[in-house]
Amino acid sequence: MSSTVEPWFGRLAYVAMCLTICCGVLTATGWLHGPAGRGALRRTHQVLGTFSVVLGVLHAMTSVEGLPIGALRHALGMVGLAVLVAVAVTAALQRSTFYRSWLPLHRLAYVAVWLGAMHAWLGAAANGTVPVLWLAGITVLVPTITITLLRFLPPPTLVRLGIIAPSPTRRARGAVRVEVDHGLCRHFALCQVQAPQVFRVLEDGTLRYARNPEPEQAARVAAAARACPMRAVRVEVAGVRG
Structure with missing residues (x-):
């Protein structure tokens, strides 16, 4: 050639x-x-x-x-x-x-x-x-x-750098509620990477997560919702869903 x-x-x-x-x-x-x-x-x-x-x-x-x-x-x-x-x-x-x-x-x-x-x-x-x-x-x-x-980089750092916008969940600082639609997505490791204190993938591939995490975890939970390819993670804070 x-x-x-x-x-x-x-x-x-x-x-x-x-x-x-x-x-x-x-x-x-x-x-x-x-x-x-x-x-x-x-x-x-x-x-x-x-x-x-x-x-x-x-x-x-x-x-x-x-x-x-x-x-x-x-x-x-x-x-x-x-x-x-x-x-x-x-x-x-x-x-x-x-x-x-x-x-x-x-x-x-x-x-x-x-x-x-x-x-x-x-x-x-x-x-x-x-x-x-x-x-x-x-x-x-x-x-x-x-x-x-x-x-x-962690989500709070990305917010400070202006890479991502502050989520409504972070501004509300109220009680956080998380819901995951298991029928939409099975790529749960993405959730764990973004918010390891809220989401945990077991050995058999199933997901365990805190439905009412601490308000300090709101930014990480919102990052997990953004990272989910199937939009299976829903976040609700003070009446605002994400």
Whole structure:
């Protein structure tokens, strides 16, 4: 294959991986609400993830011949691709496994992206194409790093930063009541991640939660309601439902 085409498989895989992470975080947190809804964002995340795997495999297949054995950048790339393929396989098994067991495996995508980024930068340094990667690579890498870091900040911090608006439950400071529609959603680990003192997933995958948590938990419960992909969590405070 032409030497001018081979590098583009890797570059496009790099961009697709970064965009996949961004869409995944926005899907899980519910920070972005467009006219098409969260379903469209989730499908975009899945399509970009598929492109990442396909382009990564093509990049490896067209570049593996003649590679020097033992080069760190190539080792990082191959390990990152292996992790990415594993994440893609487990994503296809999501419906047949407990979400609490599946989620840590899916989060290995963060590791795959960082390994891919290091592979790209070391490769650019070795090939003398750092100026090209600096412009295009930083453009997609900085938002990915920023969104990933924000993903793991607690809701009160996000409110102070202006990332999310204060929920009505936080302003009311009254008695909090939580209801979960078990018929709508089975991805209860998202609730536990956002409000671990209110929601707890048992070994068999069932959910236990406090129906009347402390008012101080209102912001975290509201974050869990936003993160629920099926909108199965309902929050009521002083007559205001969320």
